[in-house]
Amino acid sequence: MTATETRDPLLRVERLSVEFQARRRTARVLNEIDFAVYPGETLCIVGESGCGKSMTALAIMRLIPENGRIGSGRVLLRDRDLAGYGTQQMRQVRGNEISMIFQEPMTALNPVYTVGDQIAESLRLHQGMGARQARERAIDMLKSVGIPAAERRIDEYPHQLSGGMRQRVMIAIALACDPDVLIADEPTTALDVTVQAQIFDLLREQQARRGTAIVLITHDMGAVAEMADRVVVMYGGRVVEEGRVEDILSRPGHPYTQGLIACLPDLDEHPTDDRPDLPEIPGVVPSVWERGVGCPFADRCAHTMDQCRKEFPPMFRTADTQRVACWLHEGKPI
Amino acid sequence: MSAPLLSVRDLKVHFRVGGGRWGRKPVVVHAVDGVSFDLRAGRTLAIVGESGSGKTTTALAVMRLTPPTAGSIRFDGVDLATLDGAPLRAMRRRLQLVFQDPYSALNPRQRAGDIVRAPLDLMDIGTPAERRAQVDEVFQLVGLRPEQQQLFPHQFSGGQRQRLNIARALASKPDLIVCDEPVSALDIAIRAQILNLLRRIQRERGLSFLFISHDMAVVEHICDDIAVMYLGQIVEEAPRNAFFAQPLHPYSVALMSAVPTVSGGRERAARRIRLHGDPPNPIDPPPGCRFAGRCPAARERCEREAPQLREVAPGHRVACHFVDIRAGVPVSPLSPVESTTTAA
Secondary structure: OOOHHHOOOOEEEEEEEEEEEEOOEEEEEEEEEEEEEOOOOEEEEEOOOOOOHHHHHHHHHOOOOOOEEEEEEEEEEOOEEHHHOOHHHHHHHEOOOEEEEOOOHHHHOOOOOOHHHHHHHHHHHHHOOOHHHHHHHHHHHHHHOOOOOHHHHOOOOHHHOOHHHHHHHHHHHHHOOOOOEEEEEOOOOOOOHHHHHHHHHHHHHHHHHHOOEEEEEEOOHHHHHHHOOEEEEEEOOEEEEEEEHHHHHHOOOOHHHHHHHHOOOOOOOOOOOOOOOOOOOOOOOOOHHHOOOOOOOHHHOOOOOHHHHHOOOOOEEEEOOEEEOOHHHEOEOO | OOOOOEEEEEEEEEEEEEOOOOOOOOEEEEEEEEEEEEEOOOOEEEEEOOOOOOHHHHHHHHOOOOOOOEEEEEEOOEEHHHOOHHHHHHHHOOEEEEOOOOOOOOOOOOOHHHHHHHHHHHOOOOOHHHHHHHHHHHHHHOOOOHHHHHOOHHHOOHHHHHHHHHHHHHHOOOOEEEEEOOOOOOOHHHHHHHHHHHHHHHHHHOOEEEEEEOOHHHHHHHOOEEEEEEOOEEEEEEEHHHHHHOOOOHHHHHHHHHOOOOOOHHHHHHHOOOOOOOOOOOOOOOOOOOOHHHOOOOOHHHHHOOOOOEEEEOOEEEOOOOOEEEOOEEEOOOOHHHHHHHHO
């Protein structure tokens, strides 16, 4: 993706804030987040739990739990603002233009319907297919996601499939209507590493064939290196860094990104007996109640200055395609 | 070389899951099926494998938390497999366990200090004053503050809860701690803290760890020796450096190549050895090599004859018919470089 910035984005999240009401107070779980997804690319959203990754996905899909709401901002799919859509309008979008797959395929599939029924559902709903046509298409979908004996498997129930097979079925459901965007929220966290490799291969292959843009939510920097074209790093409900994967991994600009890359061991094919301790990020992610006005990372950061606690920094442009929300880069263009 | 602290021979753990009545054949899951390994004092042996490989069942059997079907588990010369009652309880103070999920392993209604003191009370170790001193000491050792003894588990973060689990495991001054996926449930930035803590404790106390994990990068960082399990059996065991420089069993090679790395990125993904299908059913494992059905290097002999573990280099054992020794160096039938040429 060399010319990403010159193309029109497919999905644009603009100054999006999500608020929750609890204990008679309002908590901002997403705070004016901004990012774009371009056609056919893979964007990885990374961060620890509690940073707002999954909430971002739910906000785009308009699936925020009842006690929360979009406080401000826009979710632009091409030029339509999904943030203002009603329930009926959103139903036309979900599963049709934007699909989502979840971490735990067993809980995301309905245990009392066959795999075929669940794939056919969106085809009949969105594409007005008849039962027979939808069934044939569902078999094709199962074949295309690499499920052997698709004609037989289509009449099986989720519990009859292995974890990897279930996630393949989820992908088949999500891609049945050829969506423009597929949001995958930690799709391989519950799977073994050899099965994860199969699922990543499948996502790449389907993307190449259909041109689907993928938003992959993950905490695994190895997966980011393997899958991403571009990366969004989230911390404390904010986007703290955005850029191309090669830039983020080789020259991370935000201390949090630097910590995330350094703190986990990477597989070394030439191991030696010299094993220094891993660099740690001290402390934990602050809860939504503990975030002040400044940078939410200030309490864990080795470079904290007075300014960090007073004001959240704007996104400074450290390279053409890399933006970092950190006062260390003050003076660079915004 | 000194005698190993823990020496497991031909361990089998079978679970009957049905059948056996009305003349029907019993249905038996062969969770662990003939596993042998040694763990020397002061070292870390990692047992790796994917779900269903039997690594956790092996760990539980070593702790006698699940009854072994056959085999011996010699700990400091005593066979735990045949021990029962009071002698087994006496041995248990020397073996402790840290579980994967730090949340569910702690009693939510007990204060942190009481949780850590519980093993001392239960095993009747020391006077009340000595117990208090011991709790203070392990709290400090794992990096918790003394006043936190008054708190309940929900008042701790995930990483602190795992520190609490480690403190409880350390309380009875064990010689061996079995760590079952101790960092898998923790957030990425917290894992480094716990891994560093485990290594520091080992340096300071000379403890041995049996480390169960599916995460190859974590294992490479922490282990001294490694054993790879597949469907209830060890397919390869080796010292750390030898294994990670050159895994030999085709399953080990595939497992390693499946791990995404920051330095490898897409290039590594392209070189990956692709495994198809799922592991076979542990109820009715195939007669030959259990990996044969998914192995890219399998030949006819593999399906017929089960390979035995054999030593191909000092301390490096592998259960594969087709690991060759060329000019004194073992060579795997499968290597990531070769697979590029065949795939192209």
